[in-house]
Amino acid sequence: MLSSILLNIIANISILTTVSYVFVKLIPKEKTYTLNIKQKLLMIGLSSITSFILMLFSVDLPEEVIMDFRHVILIFLVYYFGPSVSVPTAFLMAALRLFWGINTTSIRTAIMYVVLGLVLPIVCKRLTKQLNKYAVLLLLNAVCVSTITINLFFLYDDFLLSALICLGLLILSSIVTITVTAFIEDLIKNLHLYLKEQEYAKMDYLTGLYNMREFNKKWKMIQADHSIATTAFAMLDIDHFKWINDTYGHANGNFILRQLATILKIGAPDNELVYRVGGEEFCLILNDLPYTEQEAIAENIRASVADTEFLLENGAGIHITISIGLAASAQQKDMKKLFRLADRCLYMAKDQGRNKVIGATMESE
Numbered sequence: 001m002l003s004s005i006l007l008n009i010i011a012n013i014s015i016l017t018t019v020s021y022v023f024v025k026l027i028p029k030e031k032t033y034t035l036n037i038k039q040k041l042l043m044i045g046l047s048s049i050t051s052f053i054l055m056l057f058s059v060d061l062p063e064e065v066i067m068d069f070r071h072v073i074l075i076f077l078v079y080y081f082g083p084s085v086s087v088p089t090a091f092l093m094a095a096l097r098l099f100w101g102i103n104t105t106s107i108r109t110a111i112m113y114v115v116l117g118l119v120l121p122i123v124c125k126r127l128t129k130q131l132n133k134y135a136v137l138l139l140l141n142a143v144c145v146s147t148i149t150i151n152l153f154f155l156y157d158d159f160l161l162s163a164l165i166c167l168g169l170l171i172l173s174s175i176v177t178i179t180v181t182a183f184i185e186d187l188i189k190n191l192h193l194y195l196k197e198q199e200y201a202k203m204d205y206l207t208g209l210y211n212m213r214e215f216n217k218k219w220k221m222i223q224a225d226h227s228i229a230t231t232a233f234a235m236l237d238i239d240h241f242k243w244i245n246d247t248y249g250h251a252n253g254n255f256i257l258r259q260l261a262t263i264l265k266i267g268a269p270d271n272e273l274v275y276r277v278g279g280e281e282f283c284l285i286l287n288d289l290p291y292t293e294q295e296a297i298a299e300n301i302r303a304s305v306a307d308t309e310f311l312l313e314n315g316a317g318i319h320i321t322i323s324i325g326l327a328a329s330a331q332q333k334d335m336k337k338l339f340r341l342a343d344r345c346l347y348m349a350k351d352q353g354r355n356k357v358i359g360a361t362m363e364s365e
Helices: 002-026 037-056 070-081 083-100 104-127 133-156 159-202 212-224 241-248 250-267 291-307 335-351
Strands: 059-061 065-067 231-238 274-276 281-287 322-328 357-361
Touching (some): 002 159, 037 083, 070 083, 070 104, 070 133, 070 159, 083 104, 104 133, 133 159, 212 281, 212 335, 231 250, 241 250, 250 274, 250 281, 250 291, 322 335, 335 357
Antiparallel strands (some): 231 322, 274 281
16 A cells, blocks of 8 residues: 555656656747747646646545645646636646546535635735745645645544645645756756857857847848848948057957947847947848938937947047948848948948948949
8 A cells, every 4th residue: 555655656756747847848948938829728738637647646545535746736837837827727627637537525626626726826926925936836835735634624524634644745745846846947947048058159248239140140031031121231330440459459449349339229229130240340230111211320320429438448538430331122132232232331431531321222232
């Protein structure tokens, strides 16, 4: 008897751990995310199936009572995914318990899971404002076990027996909750590290802007995206940047590049479409804007840089200027051709005295 109980407990833990791994894999690989309907349905379906599997490895008690760790699934769903996933799962778990066999015990248990599904999100919301995740999850587990104790008391009419059974359940389920939480948190931590490394691979370490690799990837996406009708490249670089480095040192040159990156992010319509594509060379992508507006954006950025006092590391200030080459597509999106045109316009701005915006459309080339 004891060996059977131990094997069932081990089976419950193994099932919960495996399913936790699948849950984390279903989370979108993004810093912040919202589950779409398909992902929520997958979570609900997987949770319901898991609860049914856990019932297969439950411990049988008198009065057709079965004890397992189904409630732990609800706890994790409430904490990590919220009521939009946990409440439907609670109703499905109740239905599956009735599917196992309709009797007084199953009806009471089904009602219990519905009540837990409705109550746990409220309790969780209040607890998370005051306690850390482990304390919250353990208290949610205590709420579940207390509810199970009340249910058993109505069935057995013996408070001591019900309390002893549920004390064992509380100890075991608390251990399971801590173990599975540690496993989930480790998986999520690794996911966040992976996302951070991915982000670092996209970023220019000095300015915090996206780098040339991400720029190339982005313009390929734009070229293939038929919802974007027109686009433009605003290529720019700092006038006499070599002189700045030679006069004030490379550390101050880097300091100026970081300040310029901030101005570009403020001046761009979409600060996610600003890239550092060379030493002192930057590029803005301007999608679905009239040519006059593209020119105005480029001119505003040029003027803003010219009017700004850039700080050096010693606190002194200097003024710099930039030259901008603007290339716009009017009818077609040949991004390689557009990039070459923007580069050519930039060098024309340099040749014509610097601190200028020179623009052209690809069709008027």
